[in-house]
Amino acid sequence: MELHFKDGAFSKLKNKKRFVSIAIIAATAAILCAILPGPLGGLKYYPVKHQIAPLKSVLPKWPSRNDSLLQFASIEFQDRLFGPESIEFDPQGNGPYTGLGDGRIVRWMPDRGWETFALSSINWNREECDNGDDPRRRVRNEHVCGRPLGLRFDPRSGDLYIADSYYGLLVVGPKGGIARPLVSEVEGIPIKFANDLDVHPNGSVYFTDTSTRWNRRLHHMVIVEGENTGRLLRYDPNTGNAVVVLRGLAFANGVQLASDQSFLLVVETTNCRVLKLWLKGNLTGTLEVFADLPGYPDNVRINDKGQFWVAIDCCRNRIQEIMSSTPWLKSLVFRVPVPLSWIMYVVGEKMYSVAALFDKRGRLLRRLEDREARIVKLISEVYEKDGKIWFGTVVHDQITSFILP
Structure with a gap:
């Protein structure tokens, strides 16, 4: 028996088949996402x-001019x-010093080249820690x-303070050697990801613990989750104790720290902003947004003018904004079984x-960039010294410099 369909009925059947096919594909994808480990x-x-400040409110305060001056920077050290x-110079102006991925703090000596100044772990050994040619x-x-x-560096004593991701806050004397542990936990919570620090003239050390997870x-994973377990901590050398200054x-x-120590800046990477914590005056203890980025x-x-350089990985987009406010979407995306790099x-x-x-009020003074990433790639720190800017480039294994025009 031959079946005959009217045009409308055939169209409905075709749409139904298409819907069923899409449903099957979606269900299969959901099952695979649940079973496979994902990226x-x-x-x-x-x-x-x-919550991060919407780009539409940030960009009007951000100059659109693109002169890409950093394409004229110079790679100083790469091998x-x-x-x-991080980039640092000692109180005598020697350096730069920098921390490496193999656990060493090294310094540049013009007559000897790069030499090991200190180790952040007493467990350091050549067999496990020497990179060889495999970073x-x-x-x-x-x-x-x-x-x-x-x-x-503490300019008074010449001691070098170190924020080691795994070993917490450490210190080593002016002659280097194996660093001495100072703080590995605060309020009973281990320091899981010590990141950066600054030394107050009174000797106390402010430092960050990026995440307790x-x-x-x-x-x-900190950015993927959007979690906010990071802490700002303060170590008191007189008591040997550390306390939580900020959490969340x-x-x-x-x-x-500001040049007069009236306030302190702390970077909140996931939320694309810099926060200001007042340490003196009527606003003591008040936390405010210094700059949305x-x-x-x-x-x-x-720098020596009391201005602040911020290293930024630019620029976020609308997709990232949507995912920051819709965690269920982020959860779905990062369970798709494809490489994380994709x-x-x-x-x-x-x-x-x-x-x-930026100036001390958070007003943008200057913007330097290399949009094509010809020379400067994913900088972690900007250090200005005598009209010359040094960049730590953590991912691309180089130290770059730029003379300010």
Whole structure:
């Protein structure tokens, strides 16, 4: 028997089949997402909602001019510098010093080249910690060898304070050696991800613990979740104790005191902003937003004029804004069984580095960038000294410099 369908009935049947096919594909994808580990390697994570200033409110305050001056920067050091993060000079002006991915703090000596100044872990050994020619070893063994991120000299004593991601707050004398542990936990909670620090003239040290959930090796999870377990801590050398100054920070990162110590800046990377904590005057204890940014900030450093350089991975987009306010969508996206690099490329698009200079009131004074990433790529810190800017480029294993025009 031959069946004959009217045009309308056939169209309805075809639409029904299409709907069923889509439903089957969606159900299969959901099952695969539930079964397969996904790009996060089976890690259990719990995305949360967090608020960042909308780009439409930030960009009008951000100059649109793009002169890409940083394309004229110079790569100073590249060979065997695996993961230089923070840049520092000692009280005598020697340096730069920087912390590496193999657990060493090294310094540049013009007559001798790079030499090991200090180790952040007593467990450091050549077999497990020496990178050789394979920088991937720095990640595999950094929990043993240490991962020095923040570096600051105390100008009075010449001691170097170190924020080591795995070993907490450390200190080493002017002659270097193996650093001495100072703080590894605060209020009974271990320091899981020490990141940056600054030394107050009274000797106390302010430093950040990026997350109480994730360590440095899994730092991307802090942003993926949007969690806010980061802390700002303060160590008192007179008592040997440390206290929590701020809690509830979303990826607590760079720290910088004002030149008169009236306030302190702390970077909140996930929320794309820099916060100001007043330490003196009528506003003591008050926390306010210093600057909302178009991208993800890392460290903040002061220059000799009392202005602040912020290293920014630029720029965030509308997709990232939507995901920050819809954790269920983020949860779904990061369970799709494709390589994490694919997702990050789609979500993050092409990122480039920006060095932004602010005055003490949070007003933008200058913007330096290299949009094509010809020279400067993913900077972690901007350090100005005698009209010359130094960049720690943690991912691309180089230290770059730029002469301010």
